Amino acid sequence: MSDTITRLLDAAETGIRLRGYHAVSFRDLAEELGIKSSSVHYYFRQKEDLGLAVVERYTERVFAALTAETANTETPIDYLTAFVSVYRHALKGSDSICLCGMLGAESAGLPEKLAAAVAAFFQENIDRIAANLPRTMPAKARREKATHILATLQGAMTVATSLKSHKVFDNAVRDLLAGAEV
């Protein structure tokens, strides 16, 4: 992948995670890279194409990190702790919320394909968590707990960013994991 494409995806991802899809413009991205906005259209014909590429790359990166981080966990609580640490790292490394947390909030105003990609990201998160909850739990209870965990992570990032304190995220997650030790 060319350097310019990578830098474009980086700038777009940062902008979307901080301010939202509609607050990111081709002109701003171009200016940040030192090129012209028409050159951005050379790589991404429409804004939707850029958005989709950002979500695709983000999805792959997050799931790769989740797979790696949870690889050697043995108990469900170890798995959850590792899972959560990937999100904690994402928040602290970027000082912004999850890309899909932002796009999920905006999804009614997004191109359909983009909204669908975000929904798929959420669903895959829920499925992965549910698959690693104790086998002794009924399937319905696992689905509920998995949804609860994803919702808490996403909401904790939003509230922590608004209150400008990563501790808010840690506080929410500490109680989440304390309650999950079933």
Add this chain to the structure above:
Amino acid sequence: MSDTITRLLDAAETGIRLRGYHAVSFRDLAEELGIKSSSVHYYFRQKEDLGLAVVERYTERVFAALTAETANTETPIDYLTAFVSVYRHALKGSDSICLCGMLGAESAGLPEKLAAAVAAFFQENIDRIAANLPRTMPAKARREKATHILATLQGAMTVATSLKSHKVFDNAVRDLLAGAEV
């Protein structure tokens, strides 16, 4: 409050909750009411003023509903059930997320005063929940659980809206309350 102002606040709130602050324009609002965009400036000099008025009215309405709904609760779990039902009602009535959930996500790209008003909304939510948790819990644990509960509610609205199913919200909240019965 004049009818036009109420209708403007309604239209702006709906637009922001569905698509975000930057996706709402004076022109669209005016068109929806059948007036001209310059007339919107007659009521709200700047977009920021409109945004602040929307958040103010929303904050008052939500806290009034929370106060009313939780008025006759006796146990912490009753309080939480009533608290959560206000958010459930907000989601189902509007088919969109919490106004402050959207603005909190976008807060890095918002006028400062607006971001501050949203942060205050979150903080007040946390304080109210914490104040109604069992007195037997240490203050720190109450703060953590309260943050956890607000984060779950906000995240559950986002994920449910993205996955286009209110059941997602119910699933997350059912597990949240099941774990909260301490």
Add this chain to the structure above:
DNA sequence: ACCTGTCTACCTACTGATCGGTAGGTTGCC
């Protein structure tokens, strides 16, 4: 060694639509 064609990675220059915002009417009620 020199021309020729093709390709990538941009560029200039522009379009029509839309943005928030302003100046200065007009209309109808009290």
Add this chain to the structure above:
DNA sequence: GGCAACCTACCGATCAGTAGGTAGACAGGT
């Protein structure tokens, strides 16, 4: 006459997107 509730008619900035040009690298043929 004065005021509230609009209006027309703009402004300059910004938006996504398009048309068509160019400079440089590389390849193949002669």
